[in-house]
Amino acid sequence: MPPAFIFTILLALVFDFLNAVHGSSNIVATMISSRAFRPWTALWITAVAEFIGPFLFGVAVARTIGSEIVQTNVITLPMLLAGLIGTIVWSLLTWFLGIPSSPSHALVGGLIGTALIAVGPASLHINGVLKAVTALFVAPLIGFGIGFVLTRLVYFLAAGASPRVNEFFKRGQFATAVALAISHGANDAQKAMGVIVLALVIGGFLPGFNMPFWVTFISAAGMALGTLLAGWRLIRTVGGKFYKIRPIHSFSAQLTSTLVLLGSSLVGWPVSATQVISSAIIGVGSSERFGKVRWSVAGEILITWILTIPASALLSAGIYWLITNIQI
Numbered sequence: 001m002p003p004a005f006i007f008t009i010l011l012a013l014v015f016d017f018l019n020a021v022h023g024s025s026n027i028v029a030t031m032i033s034s035r036a037f038r039p040w041t042a043l044w045i046t047a048v049a050e051f052i053g054p055f056l057f058g059v060a061v062a063r064t065i066g067s068e069i070v071q072t073n074v075i076t077l078p079m080l081l082a083g084l085i086g087t088i089v090w091s092l093l094t095w096f097l098g099i100p101s102s103p104s105h106a107l108v109g110g111l112i113g114t115a116l117i118a119v120g121p122a123s124l125h126i127n128g129v130l131k132a133v134t135a136l137f138v139a140p141l142i143g144f145g146i147g148f149v150l151t152r153l154v155y156f157l158a159a160g161a162s163p164r165v166n167e168f169f170k171r172g173q174f175a176t177a178v179a180l181a182i183s184h185g186a187n188d189a190q191k192a193m194g195v196i197v198l199a200l201v202i203g204g205f206l207p208g209f210n211m212p213f214w215v216t217f218i219s220a221a222g223m224a225l226g227t228l229l230a231g232w233r234l235i236r237t238v239g240g241k242f243y244k245i246r247p248i249h250s251f252s253a254q255l256t257s258t259l260v261l262l263g264s265s266l267v268g269w270p271v272s273a274t275q276v277i278s279s280a281i282i283g284v285g286s287s288e289r290f291g292k293v294r295w296s297v298a299g300e301i302l303i304t305w306i307l308t309i310p311a312s313a314l315l316s317a318g319i320y321w322l323i324t325n326i327q328i
Helices: 003-033 039-055 060-067 077-097 103-118 126-157 165-202 213-228 232-240 247-267 273-288 295-325
Strands: none
Touching: 003 039, 003 077, 003 103, 003 165, 003 213, 003 247, 003 273, 039 165, 039 213, 060 103, 060 126, 060 165, 060 247, 077 103, 077 165, 077 295, 103 126, 103 165, 103 295, 126 247, 126 273, 126 295, 165 213, 165 247, 165 273, 247 273
């Protein structure tokens, strides 16, 4: 395999790693903030579950990323490289600033940006683009709604219970956190898997969209490693800045996020775990009272979400121009 393709696969794994850092830090944030688990225990539980997830729920999301956004007969290796580099630059910037941005948004924006500057609108699968963008924006609304309703239901069922019910919500987080991490790994690792398979198709190493076992394995490993080195700035943002998270909040937010992420993986929606989990946390807090949530923090994150696709598209387009026009 030529060095350029190996470099592309390595960049896809860097994206995979950063995706895990952004997403898994959201998972462990509620576990840690509610004092259900010690930080390293939470990270190890999540890392193992993240590794398992990509092997369990098919490749619908990978297929969306790898074949349904940009037409595979027009995309080139420089286009794919530029899209990945733009995605990684944006993810590193938001990681450094402690902003729970979405690498999934950034990847979609990066692929669209390079395709538009290199070939033009005809290079895009409009239905696939609409599917990806709709999923990225609708999933958080679903997460908010389910979090709101589910928490009201939990409070109704727990009405009249003694304070010892908090112990149930603490211990119950082992199941909900593992389920959430598995569903996160299943959805987010598939994005790197889709990019790697796309590179292999471009290079003629695969005749079509087929998922080799080694691609799944290295993508799952990248998710697990990113989880163990999760961004503590992001954990602080999600775990404490919205409101003071108690065990019931963490339990409800994890269960809500699991339902949304798992459903998205099965239908091929490349959603943002960062968005879904943050929205679920806001929905859970709002179910008690809207004034409980620090809406200024939610607003800052919302602005970042809105900016991510156009920002990563512009970054990737600029990087593609540099790759193709500057001779070193």
